[in-house]
Amino acid sequence: MHEMSIAMNIVNIACKEAQKDGATSISTIELDVGKLSGVMVDSLNFCYDSACKGTLAESSELMINEVPAMALCKNCGESFEIDSFMALCPKCESYEIDILQGRELRLRAVSVN
Numbered sequence: 001m002h003e004m005s006i007a008m009n010i011v012n013i014a015c016k017e018a019q020k021d022g023a024t025s026i027s028t029i030e031l032d033v034g035k036l037s038g039v040m041v042d043s044l045n046f047c048y049d050s051a052c053k054g055t056l057a058e059s060s061e062l063m064i065n066e067v068p069a070m071a072l073c074k075n076c077g078e079s080f081e082i083d084s085f086m087a088l089c090p091k092c093e094s095y096e097i098d099i100l101q102g103r104e105l106r107l108r109a110v111s112v113n
């Protein structure tokens with residue numbers, strides 16, 4: 001499953017960070033997940049516990065901050081919220097848009113004990 005490898009990846013990075021700080025365990029991992037990142041938040045939550053098994057992050061909590069997707073119209077300069085890559089400008093109906101945010105999958109913070 002796609003989300004399982006993402007979860008393992010996140011836990012892996014977080015554990016390395018924690019080890020650098022000399023921590024013995026992780027209490028919380030905070031993530032930014034963009035609406036267009038293609039990550040299913042429910043599946044990620046579901047996979048998280050097994051990804052943490054046997055690591056410093058075992059029995060830690062995953063906090064997901066969902067980032068809304070925003071685009072900027074190249075034609076008229078309007079910025080607006082979108083829910084797919086195929087969105088069009090609500091003002092001038094142009095498809096010429098730049099996606100400003102919403103694709104991120106980022107480790108925001110790791111809290112250690």
Ligand SMILES: [Zn+2]
Nearest residue numbers: 073076089092
């Ligand atoms: Zn426009």
